[in-house]
Every structure is written in structure tokens, then in C-alpha cells.
Amino acid sequence: MTNEVYYPNPKLSKEARIKSMDEYWQLQNSAKKDYEGFWKKYADEKIEWLAPYSKVLDESNAPFYKWFIDGKLNVCNQCVDRHLEKRGDKVAILFEGDRGDIRKITYKELSQEVNRFANLLKEDFGIKKGDRVVLYMPMIPEAAFAMLACARIGAIHSVVFGGFSAEALKDRIEDAKAKLVITADGAYRKGKPYMLKPVVDEALEQGGDSVEKVLVVKRNNEEINLVEGRDYIYNDLIKDKSTECEFEVMDSEDPLFLLYTSGSTGKPKGVQHSQAGYILWAQMTMEWVFDIKEEDVYWCTADIGWITGHTYIVYGPLAAGATTVMFEGVPTYPDAGRAWKMVEAHKITQFYTAPTAIRVLHKMGEDEPKKYDLSSLKILGTVGEPIDPIAWKWYYEVVGRGECAIVDTWWQTETGGHMISPLPGATPIKPGSATFPLPGIMAEIIDENGNKPKVGETGLLCITKPWPSMIRTIWGDDERFIKSYFSTAKKDGKPVYFSGDGAMYDEDGYIWITGRVDDVINVSGHRLGTAEIEAAVKEDSHIAEVAAIGVPHPIKGESIFIYVVLKDEVELENVKEHVNEILASEIGNIAKADDIVAVPGLPKTRSGKVMRRILRSIARGEEIKQDVSTLEDPGVVEEIKKCVKDAKK
Numbered sequence: 001m002t003n004e005v006y007y008p009n010p011k012l013s014k015e016a017r018i019k020s021m022d023e024y025w026q027l028q029n030s031a032k033k034d035y036e037g038f039w040k041k042y043a044d045e046k047i048e049w050l051a052p053y054s055k056v057l058d059e060s061n062a063p064f065y066k067w068f069i070d071g072k073l074n075v076c077n078q079c080v081d082r083h084l085e086k087r088g089d090k091v092a093i094l095f096e097g098d099r100g101d102i103r104k105i106t107y108k109e110l111s112q113e114v115n116r117f118a119n120l121l122k123e124d125f126g127i128k129k130g131d132r133v134v135l136y137m138p139m140i141p142e143a144a145f146a147m148l149a150c151a152r153i154g155a156i157h158s159v160v161f162g163g164f165s166a167e168a169l170k171d172r173i174e175d176a177k178a179k180l181v182i183t184a185d186g187a188y189r190k191g192k193p194y195m196l197k198p199v200v201d202e203a204l205e206q207g208g209d210s211v212e213k214v215l216v217v218k219r220n221n222e223e224i225n226l227v228e229g230r231d232y233i234y235n236d237l238i239k240d241k242s243t244e245c246e247f248e249v250m251d252s253e254d255p256l257f258l259l260y261t262s263g264s265t266g267k268p269k270g271v272q273h274s275q276a277g278y279i280l281w282a283q284m285t286m287e288w289v290f291d292i293k294e295e296d297v298y299w300c301t302a303d304i305g306w307i308t309g310h311t312y313i314v315y316g317p318l319a320a321g322a323t324t325v326m327f328e329g330v331p332t333y334p335d336a337g338r339a340w341k342m343v344e345a346h347k348i349t350q351f352y353t354a355p356t357a358i359r360v361l362h363k364m365g366e367d368e369p370k371k372y373d374l375s376s377l378k379i380l381g382t383v384g385e386p387i388d389p390i391a392w393k394w395y396y397e398v399v400g401r402g403e404c405a406i407v408d409t410w411w412q413t414e415t416g417g418h419m420i421s422p423l424p425g426a427t428p429i430k431p432g433s434a435t436f437p438l439p440g441i442m443a444e445i446i447d448e449n450g451n452k453p454k455v456g457e458t459g460l461l462c463i464t465k466p467w468p469s470m471i472r473t474i475w476g477d478d479e480r481f482i483k484s485y486f487s488t489a490k491k492d493g494k495p496v497y498f499s500g501d502g503a504m505y506d507e508d509g510y511i512w513i514t515g516r517v518d519d520v521i522n523v524s525g526h527r528l529g530t531a532e533i534e535a536a537v538k539e540d541s542h543i544a545e546v547a548a549i550g551v552p553h554p555i556k557g558e559s560i561f562i563y564v565v566l567k568d569e570v571e572l573e574n575v576k577e578h579v580n581e582i583l584a585s586e587i588g589n590i591a592k593a594d595d596i597v598a599v600p601g602l603p604k605t606r607s608g609k610v611m612r613r614i615l616r617s618i619a620r621g622e623e624i625k626q627d628v629s630t631l632e633d634p635g636v637v638e639e640i641k642k643c644v645k646d647a648k649k
């Protein structure tokens with residue numbers, strides 16, 4: 001924690017929607033006083049209702065909260081159609097390909113593309129309201145068209161990150177019982193083509209029987225296998241589709257999309273988001289946190305496979321009528337100046353990325369930003385993990401020339417949009433702190449019973465009132481929804497949403513996120529459950545036991561450290577390679593571990609519980625504070641230590 005404070009640039013404050021902390025507190029206090037009234041004001045102002053809602057919030061079936069009861073709307077209308085009159089010729093999506101190819105899609109063109117796509121889904125594949133459609137797509141405009149086309153016809157999309165393996169894709173297809181998969185032949189990364197369609201083929205060979213058809217967008221034109229009667233080429237089918245397509249009238253609470261994310265137990269869970277509450281908050285946070293203006297060019301570097309890509313590449317910016325940049329490549333190719341070159345070329349005003357990317361860009365090209373004209377930048381954002389002071393300062397001073405606001409946004413797949421963040425024109429910033437909850441968001445640090453911890457003491461980061469863009473349930477598993485989020489903490493005797501993160505207040509009330517308190521590892525801002533990693537490795541015939549731990553990593557934030565106990569008689573020449581192959585195939589390359597150590601046994605209590613804290617201390621090279629004498633086999637600790645030491649040699 002630091003007490004260094006950076007005050008907002010006065011020029012930014014003057015032009016910002018929220019100009020001072022006084023204004024912030026006025027808003028937050030008005031929400032505290034009249035919570036429903038607060039949300040009603042914005043819902044009326046921001047959403048194009050097709051039929052009015054009768055009630056703001058229904059808490060009668062908590063924690064299955066409902067927002068804007070009986071209201072009717074269409075999210076695609078909110079993001080596209082309603083802008084046509086005023087912004088038809090404005091660029092909606094500015095696409096830059098890996099190899100520098102550029103496509104500018106105006107709102108009018110976006111409307112035509114989305115309508116044609118929606119007609120294709122309906123006419124050729126019979127996709128109807130409520131059907132699930134899995135997207136396994138690269139970062140190309142057609143991915144956004146597909147999402148909006150689903151929203152238009154009321155189909156529920158589930159985007160699966162393109163880095164997930166066939167097995168992981170199959171699991172997600174099966175859980176959602178998807179009817180259609182939309183994919184691409186592949187795309188380009190670092191100047192070379194890579195493939196996606198073969199992964200879909202493999203997933204469907206393994207299972208995914210609900211899938212009737214596969215739609216393939218051609219991007220890199222590499223050779224692909226087409227299964228007759230199942231696989232169709234988008235580029236052929238789209239040609240004769242009409243650019244007119246009436247949108248479906250949706251209820252506020254109809255599901256908009258599913259997005260799978262990892263938890264501390266079991267398989268990834270399908271986080272279910274709704275229509276009205278989600279799109280309202282996506283738009284409001286674009287306006288408050290990024291202070292988006294009509295002439296701005298906004299760039300978020302996330303992948304559409306994650307929630308950041310959903311809310312802050314597609315839905316939020318488009319609902320706000322902004323120009324959103326979509327980038328196929330990586331910010332370090334062909335060199336460490338690529339991102340800055342793009343900022344200069346497109347005159348980007350808001351740039352939103354993850355601390356991992358900032359650390360990589362810093363390491364690879366400390367002075368690189370100085371070679372480009374970055375004077376268009378006003379607001380810099382970060383998300384996904386706590387940002388360390390070194391990365392923060394470089395971002396602020398070198399990228400932002402000491403003139404930009406840095407918004408360190410804390411939120412989750414489950415929250416739908418930002419929860420805790422500085423407001424660029426108002427909040428005095430302390431580097432590394434996400435500062436304060438946004439107006440209307442009752443984020444609080446408490447203990448299990450709702451008491452506030454002392455300054456500097458870690459507590460549970462909770463959100464003590466329902467908010468419009470919150471997760472509605474876990475797809476098909478209401479019980480797990482309650483257990484995962486509403487069974488850890490209570491306030492005033494009522495269960496409240498627990499995020500899984502720990503956090504603390506400083507003496508000025510700033511919030512400092514300390515990281516996950518559950519068994520979730522955050523690698524380069526990607527969430528991975530230790531249970532999921534362990535389950536994948538345990539299936540292997542050579543392995544008797546496994547434990548996965550997160551350890552601090554200078555670039556990735558955290559990396560994965562795995563202990564394995566091999567079965568008796570088993571000899572494996574290269575344990576690390578072997579286990580990483582399993583992880584790549586069961587989950588994806590993002591789940592590969594940096595350290596894999598074979599040990600003779602795991603430290604267990606007499607009742608058989610693995611003492612993860614001991615394993616964590618050893619992996620991190622920390623002193624073991626627990627009493628090891630009560631272990632079933634106390635000697636195993638020294639043996640594990642020796643194995644780890646040998647492995648590091």
C-alpha cells in the first residue's frame with residue numbers, strides 16, 4: 001500500500017461527466033438513500049424500452065434477484081439500430097488485423113452485417129429464441145456480428161476463448177447443449193496463420209451431440225475439413241441474405257449470454273447474464289469510467305472470449321455509440337511498439353489492457369512509447385489483477401505522459417461490468433488501489449458476519465446489495481450459484497454476494513484488492529481453478545495424486561506450480577512435459593504449469609486432508625508456519641522440500 005496520491009488532470013475533470021469527489025459522493029449517497037430510484041433514473045434515461053417495466057427490483061426470491069420486471073427491449077437494438085439516425089456513418093468497429101489490414105465498419109454497415117447474420121441463423125439453421133449458440137472465434141468483426149445477431153434473435157451465445165482445447169470446448173458445448181457452433185477456419189497471429197476449425201472437429205468427435213451444424217467464417221483461407229450436412233461456409237451463405245431483420249422483443253430477465261469461468265471447485269460454471277440490467281451497466285460504466293465521448297476512439301485489448309471482451313469491446317462501447325477498436329494480433333508483434341503505433345495511427349483516446357500486458361510491454365520496450373505520438377490518449381485502464389507500482393508508474397509516466405487518468409477497474413465475469421474503479425475526472429488515485437465502489441454499487445469489505453475489518457486488515461470483498469448487471473445463476477445449477485456466491489458472508493443477517501477476493505481498506509477508505517482467497521489461480525489475468533487443473537492431471541494413468549498451487553510470477557502475476565505423486569512402479573522420463581501435455585489437451589495452453597515437481601507424497605492430516613498451505617509455502621520458498629508434527633507423515637515435508645530444491649537446480 002502506498003500513500004502517494006495522483007490528482008486528476010484538471011482538463012479531464014472539467015470535461016468529465018463526474019467532475020469531483022463531491023459529485024461522486026452525492027451520487028453514491030443518493031443511491032444509498034433511494035436505491036431503486038437511483039437505478040430507475042438511469043434505466044429510463046439510457047434504455048430504449050419497447051414496453052415499460054413495472055418494478056425496478058424484485059428481491060422476493062433472493063438471491064435470484066430480478067431487475068426491471070416485465071420490461072421489454074432488445075440489446076441489439078440498444079447497440080445498433082437506435083444509433084442509426086444520429087450515427088449511421090460513424091465508425092462502430094475499427095478492425096486492425098495482425099498483418100496491418102484495416103476494416104472500418106460504420107453503424108449502418110454494422111446494422112446490415114448483423115441483420116444478414118441474424119437472417120442466416122434463423123433461415124438456414126432454424127435458430128430460435130432461447131437456443132444456445134457456441135462461438136469459438138478469433139478476434140475478427142464477424143465475432144461481434146455473431147454475438148449481436150444472437151442478441152437480435154434472442155439466442156443465447158456462449159463464447160469460448162480460442163485458446164481452450166477441444167476437450168474444454170466440448171465440455172462447454174455439452175453443458176449448454178448448444179445447437180450451433182460458429183467458428184472460423186482460423187486467423188493470424190504474429191504474422192502466421194493459426195487454426196480453430198480443427199479444434200471444433202476434434203471437440204465434436206469427442207462429444208457435443210447437441211450440435212447440429214457448424215458455421216465457418218473464412219479468415220485465413222487455409223485448408224479445412226468440411227463435414228457434409230454439418231459444416232457450412234459463412235461467406236457463401238451470407239451473400240444472399242437480406243439486410244433487414246426484425247429483432248425479437250426480449251424480456252429484461254431473458255438470458256443474454258453464458259460465459260464459462262473457473263471456480264474453486266468442480267468444472268467451469270456457465271455464468272448467466274440477463275438483458276436489461278447487463279446492457280444498462282455496460283453503457284453506464286463506459287460513460288462513467290471511460291468517460292466516452294462522441295469523437296473518441298476506444299481500444300480494449302482483451303479477447304472476446306473473456307468477459308472484458310464482451311462488456312468492453314462489444315456491448316458497452318456499442319451501447320454507448322462509441323468507436324471500438326478490435327485487434328486480431330498481439331501488442332508485441334512485429335515489435336514492442338505495435339500497440340503504440342496503433343494508438344498513434346488511430347488517435348486512440350482510451351486504452352484498456354491488463355497488468356500482464358503492461359509488464360510485457362514495459363520489459364520489451366521501456367522507451368518504445370516515446371517514439372510515437374500518444375497525445376490522443378486521455379484515459380488508461382487496467383483490469384484482471386492488482387497492478388504493481390512499477391508497472392503503474394511506467395504506464396502513467398511513459399505511456400500517459402503524466403497526463404492521463406489510470407482507471408484500475410476491479411470486477412469479475414459474474415459482475416458483468418466494473419464494480420470498483422477510479423472515476424477519471426474525480427478520484428485522487430493511489431497506484432495499486434482500485435479506489436472506491438462506483439456509484440450505485442455497494443461493494444464492501446466485511447467478515448463472515450458483516451463486520452468491517454480494521455484498517456489494513458484483510459476481509460472478504462462482498463457486494464452487499466444486488467446490482468443490475470449481476471450474474472443471474474449458474475446455467476442449469478441454481479444450487480451451485482447459491483453455494484458459490486451467497487453462502488460465505490452475511491450482512492444484517494442476510495446472505496450477500498461474495499466475490500472470492502480478499503481486500504482491505506486503508507486509512508482513507510481506499511480499497512486494496514489482495515487477490516483470491518479461494519483456490520483460484522490468476523495467470524496473466526486468466527482465472528483457473530486448482531480443482532479443474534488437478535482433475536485434468538489426475539485422470540492420467542501414471543499419476544496417483546496431484547496438487548496445484550499459484551505462485552507469484554514477475555510478468556504473469558501468478559504461475560502454476562504442480563506437485564505430482566506418481567503411481568508405484570511408474571517411471572516417467574520427463575514429468576513436466578508429460579503433465580503439461582495433459583493440461584494443454586484437457587484445458588488449453590493457458591493452463592500449462594511453469595513448475596511441475598514429482599514428490600513421494602503430499603502432506604496430509606490424519607484424516608487425509610491435503611495441507612495446501614504447506615505446499616504453498618514450499619512452492620513460494622517461504623517459511624512453514626504450520627505445525628507439521630500432526631501430519632500423518634511429518635517426514636514428507638522435508639522430502640518435498642528436497643525435491644523442489646533439486647527441481648530448481
Ligand code: PRX
Pocket residue numbers: 261307308382383384385386387408409410411412413414434499500501513515516522525526527
Ligand atoms: O481476483 C480478481 C481479479 O480477477 C478476478 C475476476 O476474473 P474474471 O472473472 O476472469 O474477470 C477478469 C476481468 C474482469 C477477480 O476476482 N481482478 C479483476 N480485476 C482486478 C482484479 N484484481 C485486482 N485488481 C483488479 N483491478
